[in-house]
Amino acid sequence: MKRTIITIGRQYGSGGRAVGRLLAEQMGIPFYDKELIELAAKEGGMSAEAFDKVDEKPTNSLLYTLATGSAMMGGLRYAPQAELPLNDKLFILSSKVIRDLAKQGSCVIIGRCADYILREDKALCSVFVHAGMLKRIDRITRLYDVPLEKAESVINRIDKQRSSYYGYYTGRGWMEMEHYQLCVDSGLLGVEGAAAVISAFVKIKQGE
Numbered sequence: 001m002k003r004t005i006i007t008i009g010r011q012y013g014s015g016g017r018a019v020g021r022l023l024a025e026q027m028g029i030p031f032y033d034k035e036l037i038e039l040a041a042k043e044g045g046m047s048a049e050a051f052d053k054v055d056e057k058p059t060n061s062l063l064y065t066l067a068t069g070s071a072m073m074g075g076l077r078y079a080p081q082a083e084l085p086l087n088d089k090l091f092i093l094s095s096k097v098i099r100d101l102a103k104q105g106s107c108v109i110i111g112r113c114a115d116y117i118l119r120e121d122k123a124l125c126s127v128f129v130h131a132g133m134l135k136r137i138d139r140i141t142r143l144y145d146v147p148l149e150k151a152e153s154v155i156n157r158i159d160k161q162r163s164s165y166y167g168y169y170t171g172r173g174w175m176e177m178e179h180y181q182l183c184v185d186s187g188l189l190g191v192e193g194a195a196a197v198i199s200a201f202v203k204i205k206q207g208e
Contacts, residue, residue, distance in 0.1 A: 004125060020108045040096075
């Protein structure tokens with residue numbers, strides 16, 4: 001198999017992480033999600049626990065910009081005369097980790113702007129997994145013990161957080177589908193069906 005980097009952006013409750021893990025198992029390649037936090041912490045000699053609290057959460061750009069006079073640089077806010085917020089440190093370190101992992105060989109990477117970070121890599125297969133609200137509510141109430149009456153608000157809150165994070169560090173819209181090579185409805189296809197569609201896409205892209 002040619003070197004293939006599958007990045008998966010996902011709506012909360014769509015099962016994107018489960019799809020990615022299944023793909024990695026079927027293809028026999030590494031899978032990275034929360035593992036990226038530990039690798040980034042090791043790279044920077046910092047606390048994985050501290051990084052976990054700000055994972056996929058953007059810096060408060062307005063307050064930070066006013067306080068430090070930071071400026072945009074390559075999609076990332078940069079403050080040359082101030083200590084970077086923990087969120088930004090994590091993004092910088094995880095970006096390096098993601099690039100290093102991609103160079104090492106095929107893998108599946110969940111979220112964390114990996115599609116943007118690796119946008120120039122010819123081995124990239126960028127995917128976005130989505131599903132209808134009712135399907136997502138059903139999934140998180142079954143798997144994550146989220147009360148039914150709170151499920152939709154939890155989904156909207158986490159989706160908003162992921163959208164803000166993605167937009168802050170990339171300058172792109174998280175739900176702008178033209179930024180992804182493939183969009184898959186896991187609510188319609190299920191986890192196994194979504195993985196099968198992505199696997200077929202990868203083979204076509206590789207010319208197999």
